[in-house]
Amino acid sequence: MSILDLLTDYTLRNVALGSALLGIVSGVLGCFAVLRRQGLLGDALAHAALPGVCLAYMLTGSKAPLVLLIGAGISGWLGAWLLLRIVRDTKISEDTSLGIVLSVFFGFGILLLTFINKRNDANQAGLDHFLFGQAATLITENVVTMAVLGGVALLAVGALYKEFKLLAFDPGFAAGIGLPVHGLSIVLTGLIVVAVVIGLQTVGVVLMAAMLVGPAVAARQWTNRLGVMILLAALFGAASGVSGALLSVTERGIPTGPMIILSMTAITLISLFLAPERGLVWAALRARRHRRELAPPQPAGR
C-alpha cells in the first residue's frame, strides 16, 4: 500500500475520506460536549441509535445507507429527548439517566439484531457491522451522505459559534442576555446526533463516544483558546480516523472502530502526558521541585 493507492484505489479512497470526515465532525462537536461536561451524552446517543438501524431495516427491508441512517438519527433523537425529560421531570441525576437511556436502547437494539439474524435471510449480513464499524464497506454513496450531513453540522457550528461558546462557558449569563439556552442545548445535542450517525458505519455504536471525547480532550491539552482547540480536535480526529481505518482495511475482517480508537488513544495519551504547561509529566516534575524547595535542609553527617 502506498500513498498512490490512497488516491487511486476505490475502497481505500472511500475509507480514507469517510474516516477523515468523521474525525473532523466528531472532533469539532466533541469540543462542545466535553466543555459542557457532557462527554457521556455522545455515548448514550450512539447506543440509542442501534434499535433505529434495526427497525429501519425490518420495516423497509432495505439496507440503503440513507434509510438506515435516518432510522439511527430518529432513535438517537428519541434517546436524547427522553434523557432531557428524565433529567427535567424527575429527581434522577443526569449520569443515572444517561445509564438508563444507554442500556435500555442498546439492549433493545441487540434484541432486534439477534431477531434479524435468527430470521436467516441472506440479505441481513452486515447489520452487525454497526456494532464495531467496518470502514471497508463504505461506498461512494455513503461518503457523499456523510459529507453532506457533516457539512451542514459544521456550518451550524460556524454560524452559532459565539452562542455555543457562551452556552458552554456561562449558561446563566447566556440566559440573562436572552439566548434561548434550552433551545440551543437541543440544537447542539441534535448536531451531536448527526456526528454519531456519521460515525455509525465506520466506528460503530459501541466506540463512537470515544471519537467525540478523545480528540477534544487531547486538543484541550495544547491550547488555551477555544478556536485553536476546535481546529486541533478536527485535525486529531481526522488523523486517527484515517490511520485507524487504513490499518483495519489492510487486514480484512478487523473491525475499524477499535483500530481508530487505538490510534486516537495514542494521540490522547501523548497529549495528556507531554503537552507543554498542562502535561501530567511536567506537572509531576513541578510538584517534585516544589517539594524539594520547601523541604527543610537535612542536617549534615547523619
Added chain:
Amino acid sequence: MQNQTTTAEQVIPLQIDDLTVAYHERPVLWDVDLSVPAGKLMAIIGPNGAGKSTLIKAALGLVPIASGSIRVFGRTYAESRLRVGYVPQRTSADWDFPTSALDVVTMGTYGRLGWFKRPGKAEAGRAMRSLEHLGMADYAHRQISQLSGGQQQRVFLARALAQEADLYVMDEPFVGVDAVTERAIVGLLQELRERGKTVICVHHDLDSAPEYFDWVALMNVRMIASGPFSEVFTQENLARAYGGRPYAFKHGAA
C-alpha cells in the same frame, strides 16, 4: 447623555409586585413586592435560603415564576434586556474554559451584537476599556484559570460594564474577594451612581452593607422592608429576617 439620565429617572428601573416563586411546590419567594428607585445602590439582604438570588434571577426571567408581575423600566424584561447588565455568581462559570479575560469581557457585547454576528474591533475595544476600568488591563490576554478569585470577579464586573446598561444586577460580587478587588468594586459602584445608573446587589454582610450601599431590601422568603438603611435596619426588622434572634452589630450598640 443628560437625556438618557432623565428618562431613567422617570421610569422605575425595577418594579416587582406580588411575586411568588416555588421549587418543587416549596415557596422560595412569597408575595414579594419591591420597587427600586432610579439612581440607587440597593443591597438585597437576608439570611441563607432567604431567596435573594432567586429574586434577582426571577427579575431577569431566569427562573419560572408562579405568580406576580415584574417590570423593568416599565416593560417586560425581554423588552428592556439591553438596558440591564448582569453579574452572576462567580461559580456559575467554568473557569477552566479555554478563553482569555478579554474574550470573557467581550461576551458582554453579545447582547447588542445579536445572532450570527461576530464581535469585531469595536467590541474588543469596548471590552478592553471595561477591563481598564477595573484595573485589569494587564491581564487581558491571561487564560482565565490563571486569575485569582478576585481578578475573576473583576472580569465578571468588566463584562457587565461592557453591556453598557442602565440597571446592573449583581449576585454576591463581594464573596471571596481580596482587598484590592473589594475597593475596585466599591469604586465602580460609586461611579455607576454618579453616572445615574441603578445597581441591585445581593449582599450577605450586614456590617458592610450601609457603608457600600444607600438603599436596602431586607427579606426572608417574604419582603420584610425596603428603603433607606435608617428606616429598614431596625432591631425589629432584623429580628424578623434573622429568625427572631436580635442581631448584634459588630461595631455598634445591639
